[in-house]
Amino acid sequence: MNWVWFHRFGSPPYFYRFAGRWAPWFLGIAVLLLLVGLYGGLVAAPVDYFQSDAYRIIYVHVPSAYLSLMTYTWMAIAAAVGLIWRIKIAHAVAASCAPAGATFTAVSLITGMIWGQPTWGTYWAWDPRIVSQLFVLFFFLGYIGLRGAIEDRDRADRASAVLAIVGVVNVPIVHFSVDWWNSLHQAPTLLRSDGPSMPMSMAWPLLVMIAAYTFYFLAIMLMRARAEVMRRERGGAWLREVLAREAT
């Protein structure tokens, strides 16, 4: 296997240039997809028979929920790479995932609550998915808190990486235990996991929105990671050179 690309990403100048080149493109694609998806979801998609227009919040809710777990996974992978191979860029990437992931998780919880009021008649139901999602938010907050609390940057990188990996092991256990807890208490199943399949006219905007969110995540992650690299490498000669070139 060719590992050259892997090591190239580990070099700060390469990553800095890579992120600088691609982040604007990703952001542009995200905005474009967002416009298409929102048009599709809010205008083109038909009104739902049961929920009328209230269901349209899924075009924000589902992509956020999807991205929240996706971000957590990426954060843990980046953290593990940083911890095992001591690649600093990986730590910068992991650190940049956390705030985005926490925001996605919070958005999915808030939109879920807004959606819950008209459909279930309550803002907060002790549904397993909601509770699991809440715990994902706690994991993100713990990660951000730990990173912020340790003054030495290398130590903060490595300690928070251990936490991210522990969290990845724990998220499925949390989910399982909440599921188990819920089945015992026999709360009504509020979300149909095997409900009627969505008609294509409703589904395509959802897929577009998920893609838009993914590109948006990539764009802001790269931007944050680039800023992080700048902060970390502020003494580096290459950065001074690059900045001087950019200034002219």
Add this chain to the structure above:
Amino acid sequence: MNVMRNSAAAAATAILQRDLLLAYRRPGEWLQPLAFFAIVTVLFPLALDPEAARLRQLAPAALWVSLLLASLLALDFLYREDARDGTLEQYVLSGQPFTALLLAKTATHWLLTGLPLALFGPLAAISLGAPPQAAPGIFVALLLGSVTLSLLGSIGAGLTLGVRRGGALLSLLVLPLAMPVLVFGARATALAIAGDDASGALYLLAAMGVLSLTLAPLAAAAAVRISLE
């Protein structure tokens, strides 16, 4: 200079003995979490009302939330003293497997908080209206659950070693990890109080214990090592 080398087990046992001796000489430290547990379980009925049926329903929640908080409170003593006086560094340099030495520290934590709380817990449950025949089930649940709590707590304590005021952060890190223990433990306790078969929940508690016994010491050792960097 060829000298006989003590085994890892002997080294870990020495740490365990020393920490128990230290706890014996300074009983205030580990008695505090036990007193805390007693106070919190008393506060629950006072915050509700003393009606027996309601109290019995509340007992598992009161018991497990108190156990969680008491175990958390005692975590502060786990590594902090050793980190302050340089003993942690000597563990690393002893040439013994670090994970085994830290596991001895976690075992001390369990012996001084988990075990007494598991012994005291059924008593607290009975005072909350649980029938005496529920005591063995509650004891086993607390025993299994507290092992996992000590192990999970050792990760959090290791991660927050480099943090000046880590108390609140420690709770933020450990409580989400400990949530499944609460779910299974409280359920097992509720089943025991109702006189039903609690073995399903107890098996799950035992499985959590085995899983954390295999993985948590590695994570805790990595975390403590990082704090020494």
Add this chain to the structure above:
Amino acid sequence: MLEVSNLHLWRGDRHLLRGVNFTLFSGQVLQLLWPNGTGKTTLLRAIAGFLHAEEGELRWQGRRIDADRDAFHWDVAYLGHETALKGDLTAFENLRYACAMRSPVTAERLRVTLVDVGLAHSDPAQPVRSFSAGQQRRVALARLSLWNAKLWLLDEPAANLDSAGQQLLASLLLAHVRRGGMAILATHHAIALPDADCRQWQLPQEVV
């Protein structure tokens, strides 16, 4: 034999050590007399293996130390700023538990060592907490001499020691190198070690 080649170390953003090179042979002592804040402690901690050397190599008896850390650590004794003593235990108990982590030592030998480091007059039931800072350091020195480690890494070993204590430290070091041991000391004031193979390193930039 300890070989340090081209070792670079950072603390945060500070590039503290820029390529440290030296070799230490059996029976040699190296005294680091660098000014404050130039990385004495950092170098000792890197050799001890607490810090990861991003650049450079550390070899012990010809093997990289990260190849078998436990074997290397068995050969190392480190005395840092903190004495790693438990204040609620007596000097004897402290030594007993410290030795139990490494190799079995008889109670008789522990007592003899305590006498050797000048703690014969102290009450055996007295907890170390009530010792003076210099007496605590003597207990730590006793532990050092009990450990039979080949390489001593001492960070300010003379701190808090009176002149008799400093002589004790010098005699322990001499006995150690005569047995073929080696030592690296980070210290403000050079410790006089007549008739020992002792090098003094004044500045990190200088080559020894």
